[in-house]
Amino acid sequence: MEEEAAPEREGEWARHWQYPGVPGLDLLQARYVRHSFSRHSHEGFVVGAVRRGIEDVFLPEGTVRARPGTVVMINPEVPHSAKAGVPEGWVYSTLYPSSQLVATIAEETTTLRGTAGFAETIVEDPDTARLVHEVHRAAEAGNALAADSVLRVTVATLLRRHGRSLPARKPLAAGARTAAAAKQLLEERMADPPSLEELAQAVGVGPFALLRAFKAAYGLPPHTWLTDARVRRARLLLDAGTTLAEAAVAVGFTDQPHLNRHFTRIVGVPPGAYRRERARTYKTAGGSPA
Structure with missing residues (x-):
C-alpha cells in the first residue's frame, strides 16, 4: 500500500x-x-x-x-x-x-x-x-x-x-548452571531480591564468579537483568488491568515514579501511556484486559 x-x-x-x-x-x-x-x-x-x-x-x-x-x-x-x-x-x-x-x-x-x-x-x-x-x-x-x-x-x-x-541449546556448563540458578532465585524473589553476596552464597560461588557467569550467560549483570525482568513483569500486569501503583509494588520498584523511570527507558513510553493503549486495544477488539 x-x-x-x-x-x-x-x-x-x-x-x-x-x-x-x-x-x-x-x-x-x-x-x-x-x-x-x-x-x-x-x-x-x-x-x-x-x-x-x-x-x-x-x-x-x-x-x-x-x-x-x-x-x-x-x-x-x-x-x-x-x-x-x-x-x-x-x-x-x-x-x-x-x-x-x-x-x-x-x-x-x-x-x-x-x-x-x-x-x-x-x-x-x-x-x-x-x-x-x-x-x-x-x-x-x-x-x-x-x-x-x-x-x-x-x-x-x-x-x-x-x-x-539459531544455535541449538546445549547442556549447561557449570558457569551457566550457576547463572540459571541465580536467575531463578531473582525471578522468585523479584519484589525482595537478595544482595549480590546473598545471591552468590545461595548458588555456592563467590560474588565475582557469579557476576562473570551471569553476564556470560545473559549478557547483563544481575542487577541490570533484574530491572529488565521487573519491567517485563510489569507489562504483563498492566496488560491484565493492574494499576500502576499496584504493578510497581508487585515487581519490587520502590514507588510509581521508580517504575515510570525504568519502564520508559526500556519500553520507550511511560507505563500510563502503555496501559491506555492496551485498554484501547482491548476495547477495539471487543474484549477485556482482565
Missing part, C-alpha cells in the same frame, strides 16, 4: 501499541531526541526502520548506526541499548513480532531448520524498510488484511535474505 507519509510532529513523541488485527505483534512508532534506551532484551524479535535521523544501537558485537534505508533486526534475548546518533534524534517504526509468529512465517516460507532468526543485525534494504512503515500505516488505518499481509511479507523477506538457524 503506497500512501503519502503524514507530516512529522515536532518534539519527542511515541506510541507503543497492539493492533487486534495482527495477533502476536507489538508496534512502536516514535521520534526520540533526548530519550535513550537502557540495556535490555526482548522475549521476541525486533525489526526497526528509521525514517529520519540516526539511531545508535549498542549490541554485544558493537554499535550499529541505523539511518533511513536500513533495517535493524535483533533476535530474542539479545541485550541492547540505543540513543540518538545525531542532535535532531531519530524517527522510526519498530515491529516486535513474537517468537511464535516468526517461527510460523519461517516454517511456511523458508527452508531454515530449527529455530529461525537473523544472521545480521543491520542491513541496507530500503524496500523492506518501506514495508516496515507500511505495516504501521495499515494498522493505524484499521486495515487488518493489509497489516497482516505486509507484516508476513516483511518478515519472510528478511528471513530469506538475512536469516539463519
Whole structure:
C-alpha cells in the first residue's frame, strides 16, 4: 500500500501499541531526541526502520548506526541499548513480532531448520524498510488484511535474505548452571531480591564468579537483568488491568515514579501511556484486559 507519509510532529513523541488485527505483534512508532534506551532484551524479535535521523544501537558485537534505508533486526534475548546518533534524534517504526509468529512465517516460507532468526543485525534494504512503515500505516488505518499481509511479507523477506538457524541449546556448563540458578532465585524473589553476596552464597560461588557467569550467560549483570525482568513483569500486569501503583509494588520498584523511570527507558513510553493503549486495544477488539 503506497500512501503519502503524514507530516512529522515536532518534539519527542511515541506510541507503543497492539493492533487486534495482527495477533502476536507489538508496534512502536516514535521520534526520540533526548530519550535513550537502557540495556535490555526482548522475549521476541525486533525489526526497526528509521525514517529520519540516526539511531545508535549498542549490541554485544558493537554499535550499529541505523539511518533511513536500513533495517535493524535483533533476535530474542539479545541485550541492547540505543540513543540518538545525531542532535535532531531519530524517527522510526519498530515491529516486535513474537517468537511464535516468526517461527510460523519461517516454517511456511523458508527452508531454515530449527529455530529461525537473523544472521545480521543491520542491513541496507530500503524496500523492506518501506514495508516496515507500511505495516504501521495499515494498522493505524484499521486495515487488518493489509497489516497482516505486509507484516508476513516483511518478515519472510528478511528471513530469506538475512536469516539463519539459531544455535541449538546445549547442556549447561557449570558457569551457566550457576547463572540459571541465580536467575531463578531473582525471578522468585523479584519484589525482595537478595544482595549480590546473598545471591552468590545461595548458588555456592563467590560474588565475582557469579557476576562473570551471569553476564556470560545473559549478557547483563544481575542487577541490570533484574530491572529488565521487573519491567517485563510489569507489562504483563498492566496488560491484565493492574494499576500502576499496584504493578510497581508487585515487581519490587520502590514507588510509581521508580517504575515510570525504568519502564520508559526500556519500553520507550511511560507505563500510563502503555496501559491506555492496551485498554484501547482491548476495547477495539471487543474484549477485556482482565
